[in-house]
Amino acid sequence: xxxxxxxxxxxxxxxxxxxxxxxxxxxxxxxxxxxxxxxxxxxxxxxxxxxxxxxxxxxxxxxxxxxxxxxxxxxxxxxxxxxxxxxxxxxxxxxxxxxxxxxxxxxxxxxxxxxxxxxxxxxxxxxxxxxxxxxxxxxxxxxxxxxxxxxxxxxxxxxxxxxxxxxxxxxxxxxxxxxxxxxxxxxxxxxxxxxxxxxxxxxxxxxxxxxxxxxxxxxxxxxxxxxxxxxxxxxxxxxxxxxxxxxxxxxxxxxxxxxxxxxxxxxxxxxxxxxxxxxxxxxxxxxxxxxxxxxxxxxxxxxxxxxxxxxxxxxxxxxxxxxxxxxxxxxxxxxxxxxxxxxxxxxxxxxxxxxxxxxxxxxxxxxxxxxxxxxxxxxxxxxxxxxxxxxxxxxxxxxxxxxxxxxxxxxxxxxxxxxxxxxxxxxxxxxxxxxxxxxxxxxxxxxxxxxx
Amino acid sequence: xxxxxxxxxxxxxxxxxxxxxxxxxxxxxxxxxxxxxxxxxxxxxxxxxxxxxxxxxxxxxxxxxxxxxxxxxxxxxxxxxxxxxxxxxxxxxxxxxxxxxxxxxxxxxxxxxxxxxxxxxxxxxxxxxxxxxxxxxxxxxxxxxxxxxxxxxxxxxxxxxxxxxxxxxxxxxxxxxxxxxxxxxxxxxxxxxxxxxxxxxxxxxxxxxxxxxxxxxxxxxxxxxxxxxxxxxxxxxxxxxxxxxxxxxxxxxxxxxxxxxxxxxxxxxxxxxxxxxxxxxxxxxxxxxxxxxxxxxxxxxxxxxxxxxxxxxxxxxxxxxxxxxxxxxxxxxxxxxxxxxxxxxxxxxxxxxxxxxxxxxxxxxxxxxxxxxxxxxxxxxxxxxx
Numbered sequence: 001x002x003x004x005x006x007x008x009x010x011x012x013x014x015x016x017x018x019x020x021x022x023x024x025x026x027x028x029x030x031x032x033x034x035x036x037x038x039x040x041x042x043x044x045x046x047x048x049x050x051x052x053x054x055x056x057x058x059x060x061x062x063x064x065x066x067x068x069x070x071x072x073x074x075x076x077x078x079x080x081x082x083x084x085x086x087x088x089x090x091x092x093x094x095x096x097x098x099x100x101x102x103x104x105x106x107x108x109x110x111x112x113x114x115x116x117x118x119x120x121x122x123x124x125x126x127x128x129x130x131x132x133x134x135x136x137x138x139x140x141x142x143x144x145x146x147x148x149x150x151x152x153x154x155x156x157x158x159x160x161x162x163x164x165x166x167x168x169x170x171x172x173x174x175x176x177x178x179x180x181x182x183x184x185x186x187x188x189x190x191x192x193x194x195x196x197x198x199x200x201x202x203x204x205x206x207x208x209x210x211x212x213x214x215x216x217x218x219x220x221x222x223x224x225x226x227x228x229x230x231x232x233x234x235x236x237x238x239x240x241x242x243x244x245x246x247x248x249x250x251x252x253x254x255x256x257x258x259x260x261x262x263x264x265x266x267x268x269x270x271x272x273x274x275x276x277x278x279x280x281x282x283x284x285x286x287x288x289x290x291x292x293x294x295x296x297x298x299x300x301x302x303x304x305x306x307x308x309x310x311x312x313x314x315x316x317x318x319x320x321x322x323x324x325x326x327x328x329x330x331x332x333x334x335x336x337x338x339x340x341x342x343x344x345x346x347x348x349x350x351x352x353x354x355x356x357x358x359x360x361x362x363x364x365x366x367x368x369x370x371x372x373x374x375x376x377x378x379x380x381x382x383x384x385x386x387x388x389x390x391x392x393x394x395x396x397x398x399x400x401x402x403x404x405x406x407x408x409x410x411x412x413x414x415x416x417x418x419x420x421x422x423x424x425x426x427x428x429x430x431x432x433x434x435x436x437x438x439x440x441x442x443x444x445x446x447x448x449x450x451x452x
Numbered sequence: 453x454x455x456x457x458x459x460x461x462x463x464x465x466x467x468x469x470x471x472x473x474x475x476x477x478x479x480x481x482x483x484x485x486x487x488x489x490x491x492x493x494x495x496x497x498x499x500x501x502x503x504x505x506x507x508x509x510x511x512x513x514x515x516x517x518x519x520x521x522x523x524x525x526x527x528x529x530x531x532x533x534x535x536x537x538x539x540x541x542x543x544x545x546x547x548x549x550x551x552x553x554x555x556x557x558x559x560x561x562x563x564x565x566x567x568x569x570x571x572x573x574x575x576x577x578x579x580x581x582x583x584x585x586x587x588x589x590x591x592x593x594x595x596x597x598x599x600x601x602x603x604x605x606x607x608x609x610x611x612x613x614x615x616x617x618x619x620x621x622x623x624x625x626x627x628x629x630x631x632x633x634x635x636x637x638x639x640x641x642x643x644x645x646x647x648x649x650x651x652x653x654x655x656x657x658x659x660x661x662x663x664x665x666x667x668x669x670x671x672x673x674x675x676x677x678x679x680x681x682x683x684x685x686x687x688x689x690x691x692x693x694x695x696x697x698x699x700x701x702x703x704x705x706x707x708x709x710x711x712x713x714x715x716x717x718x719x720x721x722x723x724x725x726x727x728x729x730x731x732x733x734x735x736x737x738x739x740x741x742x743x744x745x746x747x748x749x750x751x752x753x754x755x756x757x758x759x760x761x762x763x764x765x766x767x768x769x770x771x772x773x774x775x776x777x778x779x780x781x782x783x784x785x786x787x788x789x790x791x792x793x794x795x796x797x798x799x800x801x802x803x804x805x806x807x808x809x810x811x812x813x814x815x816x817x818x819x820x821x822x823x824x825x826x827x828x829x830x831x832x833x834x835x836x837x838x
Binding site: 025027028029036040043044045047048051055058059061062067068069070072073077101105106141142143144145229230386389426427428429430431 | 466468469470471472473474475507508509511512513515516518520526527528530532549552553556557560561563564567571600603700703
């Protein structure tokens, strides 16, 4: 029998543009997937994590539908694991060891090395953002056509660094430098000008935050313009103006919250409250210190919550703004996210995370009870230490119990609030370059970066 | 051609050839040997079950299936019916969730079993890989690491080096080191620190605190403590503990996927705390041997032990808070005390003469009982290790 040849009969309208509908089909069975992943992670001392994560992605990618047909995730657990091992050996371990060695050096060498390391990690974080996006896109297909990200991750990392380091660096050191220049380095004059200098620095730092909308457009532009579906590029033309109008309210709100937090913390940080933090002999002092710690934690939590509420509507607007200025062929995206929707999504996610954490805590307590009371393992023995490490691992793994559901909720919210307007000549889009990546996004995992 | 297909219903599907993002409508049937794709105006395709790939594992929740096959590279087939997915799972069981998880997890489950077995063997046979590695470290590396640790531990406290005191300490050190044999050179540093402590760092380096020297009531007592720390050094306990801590934190980092900074540090912290009972016993034995050889009475060692133990019992609230028993790895002194006190008498001379002992007592300058204003060194103060 002749081997059938895959061909398509030329239809009259085959290459003419057609509308593309984007939808979300929420995956079922994510809690049982989380349980299976947890069990296998524990039984394989975490190595299965990478395969579990891959199965979660396959489910979530499949839930995103274009014209009712799923996106396909073609990455493998082996790639993620290899990416992790390479980053662990070549980046994480050397960085940790250098940092540890630097701690033992005398100052200023020690501080300089540690500052340089932090800067390098910041740079690597930018690189990781880009590389994670590139890996995920290269492993995404629709109707067999690959997506890709064709730019340079090192250049992206550099932009990621300087767009933040430059404005904040100028704000932090500029006023002091100016004071030095104006006074000609005279000690008394400098001391006299200390108040205004500090005030100017604070104001300059607050002003430096105004770089952020511009920076987000700059970075998003780099990411979107390098992106392709098959052989066709995406384009991005978002202006910064509309973002700044919304940023003003967000910035003012954050400044008020920050001011309130500073006032609250400074007000509570009396010498009596702080004394107990270093002196462990006086119970009354320690009680005062404990009260201070509880109050400070509560204030920080409240400030974060308020900040989150204020930021949500800005982030929703930014998402919509980015979407409506992202184009592909003849079509544009349209975002309908709202601050309310983001908050509701985050709240649900937090409760799910909390549930996982509490389950993990119970598991840890049960485990330590088993070690201490039932098996009576002395804590300093090798067995006792191994038991404690495994208990911590148990807690750590359990915290991810509902992660599949959390990831699906977030992706689902964004997918449900994203539409494609206009028509795309689907039959004219052909396969693009294969960038032949062999490993997964180890760097992103190492620095806790997530593309979503 | 496919004549025996009456049993399988026809499904509606969308077929893409993988060369463009277009798609065509097709009829799909689950045949005897593979999935049959029937396109208008083209020959049917047969995708054998064995090589089929599904975009997501087929579960009982499946509402559709997206397939590809090495028989048609690049092409994909989407069938939007749950029934199709369930029927397909019967024909191609390797696509089910269960089969795929087992396939991916199996090698690692076996590797875990092997690791656990190896760990149990290491533990049961009392092999200590950390001790072996520690024994292989070159002297220069041990000294360099030890110096860093000494600096780290004493923080910004000054070193005590008052002339006559230093000479007395050197004489005591030399007397004990010569007794220890092997030409080992010990470096002993006194730190101006209220805390009563002594500890050994890699490279035969020992840190004594002012608090400890002030607490000691005779040169014999101090000699006991010093000999005990020398014992740790000779047995390479500091090196072993360090190697073990690094190994454990690396293992933990690996286990937690590399994004576990704090937890790994917690692990490191716990692992770093002092030595095991066995190590303490070994250091005691070493100390008793050194003291006997040097002709210094072990009674001082014993009386010092006795006093430390009493204090431990009578400690107040603050002390018990700062020494959580779970995290403390320091052995019950009663048992060690018995061993030391049972040492038979032998001919001995005082560790130092009266004048030398007085000089050593004031090695940090004139005794000045002042509250410790200096903040503790960066890591938590080490547990008392004497």
